[in-house]
Amino acid sequence: MRWTILLTALSMTLAGLTAGAQAQEASVSISVKNHQFQPAQISAPANVPIVLHVKNLDSTPMEFESVSLRVEKVVVGNGEGIIRLRPLSPGRYNFFDDFHQETNGVLVVR
Amino acid sequence: MRYVGKRHAIVALAFFASSIAARAQDDSAFLREIETKYVFGFTEGSGIGLEGEKEFSVDTEARLGKGGTRYWGSESKLEFEFTPNQYVQFEFGPFVSTHSIKNVADLDDRQQMTFGGVFGEMRYLLLDRGPSSPLALTFSIEPEWRRIDETSGAVVNNAELEVKLNADLELVKNRLYLGSNLLYEPEATQDPDHVGAGWAMESKGGGSLALAYRILPPILIGVDAWYLRHYDGAWFNTFTGDAIYVGPTLFMQLNPKAFITAAWEVQVHGSDVDDPNAKLNLSEFSRQRAKLKLAVEF
Numbered sequence A: 001m002r003w004t005i006l007l008t009a010l011s012m013t014l015a016g017l018t019a020g021a022q023a024q025e026a027s028v029s030i031s032v033k034n035h036q037f038q039p040a041q042i043s044a045p046a047n048v049p050i051v052l053h054v055k056n057l058d059s060t061p062m063e064f065e066s067v068s069l070r071v072e073k074v075v076v077g078n079g080e081g082i083i084r085l086r087p088l089s090p091g092r093y094n095f096f097d098d099f100h101q102e103t104n105g106v107l108v109v110r
Numbered sequence B: 001m002r003y004v005g006k007r008h009a010i011v012a013l014a015f016f017a018s019s020i021a022a023r024a025q026d027d028s029a030f031l032r033e034i035e036t037k038y039v040f041g042f043t044e045g046s047g048i049g050l051e052g053e054k055e056f057s058v059d060t061e062a063r064l065g066k067g068g069t070r071y072w073g074s075e076s077k078l079e080f081e082f083t084p085n086q087y088v089q090f091e092f093g094p095f096v097s098t099h100s101i102k103n104v105a106d107l108d109d110r111q112q113m114t115f116g117g118v119f120g121e122m123r124y125l126l127l128d129r130g131p132s133s134p135l136a137l138t139f140s141i142e143p144e145w146r147r148i149d150e151t152s153g154a155v156v157n158n159a160e161l162e163v164k165l166n167a168d169l170e171l172v173k174n175r176l177y178l179g180s181n182l183l184y185e186p187e188a189t190q191d192p193d194h195v196g197a198g199w200a201m202e203s204k205g206g207g208s209l210a211l212a213y214r215i216l217p218p219i220l221i222g223v224d225a226w227y228l229r230h231y232d233g234a235w236f237n238t239f240t241g242d243a244i245y246v247g248p249t250l251f252m253q254l255n256p257k258a259f260i261t262a263a264w265e266v267q268v269h270g271s272d273v274d275d276p277n278a279k280l281n282l283s284e285f286s287r288q289r290a291k292l293k294l295a296v297e298f
Helices: A002-023 B001-028
Strands: A026-033 A036-038 A041-044 A050-056 A060-066 A071-075 A080-085 A091-096 A100-109 B054-064 B070-082 B088-102 B110-127 B135-150 B156-174 B176-190 B199-216 B217-233 B240-254 B260-273 B287-297
Touching: A026 A041, A036 A100, A050 A060, A050 A071, A060 A100, A060 B287, A071 A080, B088 B135, B176 B217, B199 B240, B217 B260
Parallel strands: A026 A050, A041 A100
Antiparallel strands: A026 A036, A050 A080, A060 A071, A060 A091, A091 A100, B054 B070, B054 B287, B070 B088, B088 B110, B110 B135, B135 B156, B156 B176, B176 B199, B199 B217, B217 B240, B240 B260, B260 B287
């Protein structure tokens, strides 16, 4: 009985923490068309997890990549990729398309 | 005539250097951040790869020279590496052990290439490099099991644990990096002399400093220096000798998904408790060591 109460309290605490974390997530979107990021600069708040939606409007695949964000993800042609970023400190974080090296963008965290 | 030749060589060298500098300058706006893990030679940078990245590599470390006619001992790791999230990286795989030994004191002559053992590694990012912080720090732990002794090439049952702190500092943005490692490496070998003596314990500790400069967007050159100490016993129990290695390093990005890294180091100073007059330690360490790694990401 005591264990049941303890586990219930623990799961409620975890659920509360998760809900709190989700409430603090920032959602940011960016598109790629004609091998250009649109917009080329996006912004997000500092110190909260960021969910980045990358829409590839070209028919060929692209690979979203960034060393400072420490992610790489292939997004198929006419598809969408979702990238979860850790909480970031303020600053500029460059990214590019690894399949089309001239395709560059920047995430500004404030 | 010799003077003219020399002058031509100097002019050509100056032209080459200035063209590299000009190209580097032109490319400065397009210099991207790099993964620092493999740019320092034997010193490992703090990089843990990118989330979602997978890599296969052949990583060979060779030890050359121990007196006598010939000494070569190497291990080539066939590594699979992956980064499941933005904080942790894992590596594992088998390795091939190669020895070519002739007339070296205390070692049997040997000519062999065989399956040497298996290894695994976990790296955890302790301190993140960011726009406001040029310093990054990673903790790594690498257990290894060997069936071939890395020095003698004899069949053994050996277990080793390599524990490292890998730090690097971006001195000039996207250009110049300083790397440093702290090493603790205990190991145990079951009855190495086949006399029923149980497990023999030893340990190695040390530190390194390395510089890497990006001369072109895909190429870094640098210098790496290591100070290593060897002990009997797993906890730095009895000091047996030390060595200092120094040498050049090279990192080259061949294309967006492949790179090569190389290093060569010479023991410039060493001491051996069993031979107080020795200027080098060739019983626990080799005269030279080299590293060559070819990696393909996918």
